[in-house]
Amino acid sequence: MTDDDLEQRLRSHYRAIDPGFAPPMVGRRVAAALEQRASRPMPRSRLNRAYAGLMAAVVVGAIGLTVGLTLGLQPGGFLGQPGSPSTAPLAPTMPQSPSPGVPSSLGPTTSPTQLPAGPDIEAGAMVDALHGWAVTNGRLWVTADGGATWRDATPPSGFAVASAGYLLGVAFADAQHGWAAFNEAFTSPSDASYGRVDVWRTADGGQTWTKTQLPKARFAVFGELMPRVQFDVLDATHVFAFQSGNGAKGKNDSDLFWTADGGGTWSADRPTGSGSVGIEGSIAFATAMDGVVVNTWHGAGISVTQDGGRTWTDAAWPASAAVSAGGQGSFGQPVFFGGRTGLMTFLPDGLVDTPVYRTTDAGSSWAPSATIPAGVTAVSFLDLQRWIAISGTEVFRTTDGGQTWAHSPAAGLPGIPGSFLMTDAQRGSALASMGDCGVIKSRCNTRTGLYATVDGGSTWTQLWPK
Amino acid sequence: MANEGAPPLTADEAIRRMLLTRVDDAFRLAAFILGDAVAAEDLVQEAALLAWDRRRSLRDARAADGWFTQILVNLCRDELRRRARRPRLVALDPAVGHGTATTPAPASDLAPAIARLTADEQTLLALRFGRQLTIPEIAGQLDIPEGTVKSRLHATLQHLRAAVDAERRAEERVR
Structure with a gap:
């Protein structure tokens, strides 16, 4: 049997089993199922494998956003999630399962330039008044002059490996310390590197990078479709890495890793559940022990841990009026201050006030604290x-x-920001859509820009594109 | 373009509409991969719900079709893997005197051989020869490089050829 014969038989086979159009009942079933699902509160970023930048902002609300903005620049979603600027004493270093580092490599040392032309800016934020980072056109760029010029700081084997260099997440704790996660190169599923994650770390603002491999994940084993890595940065040495949502499996699962030495070694995987009943969502840790995952399918949508992610329980949360009335909504990214006290928005769909909830027990319970004016989408x-x-x-x-x-x-902003961070009362940055895709269509000119303010948000300067 | 001039849809409504318009294509693709139209109906619904739940993870509205297809394909692969782990149910047929699988009769003589392949291989064949996607289109759907698609397709055809031989030998033994 020649190759042509075999291929011909294959085509005949599939013609024989071609069912044609779906029975009308299928469409009706899908429509009914979607309608029923839409009436549930929406875990917003349960499946967002967010690029986790160091962001002390919570971006709220998709109210009134166009499809292009909401899908391309999901508030608090694909773009950087807030970190947890905790000042609380950290718990004792937890047992580490050594994951040997790889010898340090020099990163690119190109001269500063303006950000290159590219299809879009994918993620980025200013870390302080002068320093910031951005992912665009397949490269990681950093600035040290407030966005006037940018330097290519892509880790050595990062994006360069077209076959596998998928960037899974980026975070910076400050101008010097940053992390970038990639799925490791592989050529076939039988490779040892298949389904593994490399975390590159820098302690000099992206001048040099050192690679460490995350310990093997329990669930995230499909190398082609690795979940995003959300970094939750407590400080320059204490960081969580969270892989939530495994597109290849279609079920709930997530894997949590922890480092107490800036990423030199990472703990063994702490899966959030067994089988396919793990907890997906966005993490925010108050301390090395206390943290939450929000927008889960568990309980009210918040799961809490007090042992560094080894065990999880449902948090107590009073449903807002919008949710009680059957509306949809989702949680913004929690931000913790002083170890156990934190704030979090709940984002009801629709033009209503956004409630802010407060916790004093590191996320175990939440109580209404205030509201943000209607129509305000980022805080x-x-x-x-x-x-x-x-x-x-x-x-x-x-x-x-x-x-x-x-x-x-x-x-100075072209519209509602999809991501918003103030590093202090005067300085901050935002990502906002410069186009308008009102509907899903093939020709959509939406582009994302990076903007900065130095006067508390009154005026904004476009840093990207120039 | 049809909606130009109309008020912009909300993101959720746009997603909902996109999912509903993709039912036919999704059903057909799932049936190709699974070789089972009834299972395909369930998979399409499951995929639509999963896509709805994950709608915030869609980064680019222009990629919505491919994004949904990827979710569907992944679910199909999971289903094939589950099937591979499940023991085949066999009912004794006293009239014949030996075991007969309760699964439906194969639609073509290649079906048993295809069933011997891995879930990924079956998916690849369905995309290439059922859905008749090009190599670049498959690479886009599976989010893998074109070269990888080519090499896997080549290997899959070799495995299929071996599976066809194995099926033929098995049939000869029964006779």
Whole structure:
């Protein structure tokens, strides 16, 4: 039997089993199932394998966003999630399962330049007034002059390996310390590297990088479709890496890893469940022991751990009026201050006020604290009292934990930011869509821009594209 | 383009509509991969719900079709893997005097040989020869390089050839 014969037989085989159009009942079943599912509260980022930048912001609400913005720049989703700027003493170092580091490699040393032309900026944020990072056109770029010029800081074998160099996540703790996760190169599923994750770390702002391999994940074993890695940075040496959502399996599962030495070694996998009943969502740790995963399918959508992710329970959370009434919504990224106290938004769909919830027990229970004005889609918590929110055309500020708000015009943003971070009361950055894709269509000119403010959000300068 | 001039859809509504318009294609593809139209109906519904749940993970609206197809293909592969792990149910047929599989009769003489392949290999064949996708299209659907598609396709055809031989030898033994 020649190859042509075999291929001909294959075509005949599939013609024989071609069912043609789906029976009408299938469409009706799908429509009914979607309608039923849509009536449930929506775990927003349960499946977002977020690029986890160091972001002390919570981006809220997809209210009124266009498809292009919402899908391309999911608030708090694909783009950087807030970190947890905890100042609490960390728990004792947990047992580590050594994962030997790979000898250090020099990263690219190209001269600073403007960000290159590319299809889009995928993720990025300013870390402080001068330093920031951005992923665009398949490369990782850093700036040390407030975005005027950028230097290619892509890890040595990162994007360069077209067959496997998929970037799974990026985070920076400060201008010097950063991490980038890639799935490891492989040529076939039988390779030892198949389904493995490399984490490159830098302690000099991307000048040099060192590679470490994450211990083998329990569930995330399909190398072609590795889940994103969400880094949750407690400080420059204490970091969680969370792989949530395994597209290849179609079931709930997630894998958690922990480092106490800046990424030199990582703990063994701490799967959030057995089989396919793990907890997916977005992590936020208050300490090395206390943390939450939000937008899960468990309980009210928040799972909490007090042992570094080894065991999880459902957190207590009072449903908002919107959810009680059958509406949809999702949680924003929790941000912790002082170890056990934290804030989190709940994002109801629709033009209603966004409630802010507060915890004083590291996420085990949450209580309503305040609301953000209707139509405001992004908020950055500087601390428990000082919050700054952006609607796209206005900036809102509170200094009393949301009890009173002052607002003024905001200029320079093309629209509602999809990601928003204030590093202090004056300086911050945002990613916003510069186009408008109102519907899903093949020709959509939406582009994402990186913007910065130095006056508390009143005026914004476009850093990318130039 | 049809909606230009109309008020913009919400993101969720756009996703919902996209999923509903993809039912026919998804059903056909799932049937090709699974070789089973009834199972394909369930898979399409499961895939639509999964896509709905994961709609926030879609980064580019332009990639919505491929994104949904990828979810569907992954579910199909999972189903094939589950089937591979399950023991085949065999009912004794006293009239014949030996075991007869309760699974439906194969639609073509290649079906038993295809069933011997791995889930990934069966998926690849369905995409290439059932759905008749090009190599670049398959690479896009599976999110793997074109070269990998080619090499896997080559290996899959070799495995299929061996499986056809194995099936033929098995039939000869029964006779």
